[in-house]
Amino acid sequence: MIRDFQEINLASRNSFHVEQRARRLIEFETEEELMALFRRERFARWMVLSGGNNVLFTQDYDGAILTPVSQRIDLCEAKDGAVRVRVGAGVEWDDLVAWAVERGLWGLENLSLIPGKVGAAPVQNIGAYGAEAKDVIREVRFYDVESDAMRTLKREECRFGYRESIFKQELKGRVVITEVEIELSHEASPRLGYGDVEREVERLGGATLRNIREAICSIRRSKLPDTAVLGNAGSFFKNPVVERAVAEKLLNDYPEMPHYPTAEAGKVKLAAGWLIDRAGLKGYREGRVGVHEKQALVLVNYGGADGAEVIALAHKVQQEVKKQFGIAIDTEVNIL
Secondary structure (H helix, E strand, O other), rough: OOOOEEEEEEHHHHOOOOOEEEEEEEOOHHHHHHHHHHHHHHHOEEEEEEOOOOOOOOEEEEEEEEEEEOOOOEEEEEEOEEEEEEOOOOHHHHHHHHHHHHOOOEEHHHHOOOOOOOHHHHHHOEOOOOEHHHHOEEEEEEEOOOEEEEEEEEHHHOEEEEEEEHEEEEOOEEEEEEEEEEEOOOOOOOOOOOOOOHHHHHHOOOHHHHHHHHHHHHHHHHOOOOOOEEEEEEOOOOEEEEEHHHHHHHHHHHOOEEEEEOOOOOEEEOOOOHHHHHHHOOOOOOOOOOOOOOOOEEEEEOOOOOHHHHHHHHHHHHHHHHHHHHOOEEEEOOOO
């Protein structure tokens, strides 16, 4: 069913709770409804907004916002311990994780409690605690506005990278994701080597599927602010990937600096949160916005802030990190 809203306040539709407005917002459930919309309306300007958890509005949106609301989760095949699942773009990501854990299916547990909808997961290639969405995604189905046709891309065609995909590059502003097919497994495959996960899992009694999910949720709740209390978009900055020589030089000065291997030869991933913290900005506040006191990757709206205030703070953080470490950190949040 289609629901059409005019001149809508977006404060409840974005996790920063910024009070910008959209000329129009349309919720749709089926692919048929989506295609009919584009064939009938011929939108001059449009965008997709799912959960609004990775976006910062800095101005009103003079166009049509499209929001998928399909809640379908369908088992489509099980073979040799592997289970394929088709998931509607409007499903809450953590609801999908909980659904999988309840059924004893491995693959999503490290991605517990990440806010947002399933349709947004492949765009950003969301990741946490040593896992990424690309690890489980088999294919992504979407409506291609230019060709007026439904299309499907397999995982290897999606060009997944660190917080990257084809949907942020060539296909940006051209497609609307409607469904994601993932592959999970009945076979245990615990990933405990990131951060405090192993210690927390052991405290809970060992590496069961439920214990890993509970451990991840506990760690995230202890470090990240609840968007219902403090407006934020989770990690505002990407972890920078640098040449090995750059990392080694920094490690000479800061031997305690967290660093991680990457799939790229000769590259090392650094922890942006550590860099921001070491630059003295963790807990820093500037008027109605600030750097979260427990997780320096997160910028927060203490109430009533607009997008320009958040952007100004982000620029300050980037400048201070660059000044102290010579490292540029990029934003992860989509800025509109």
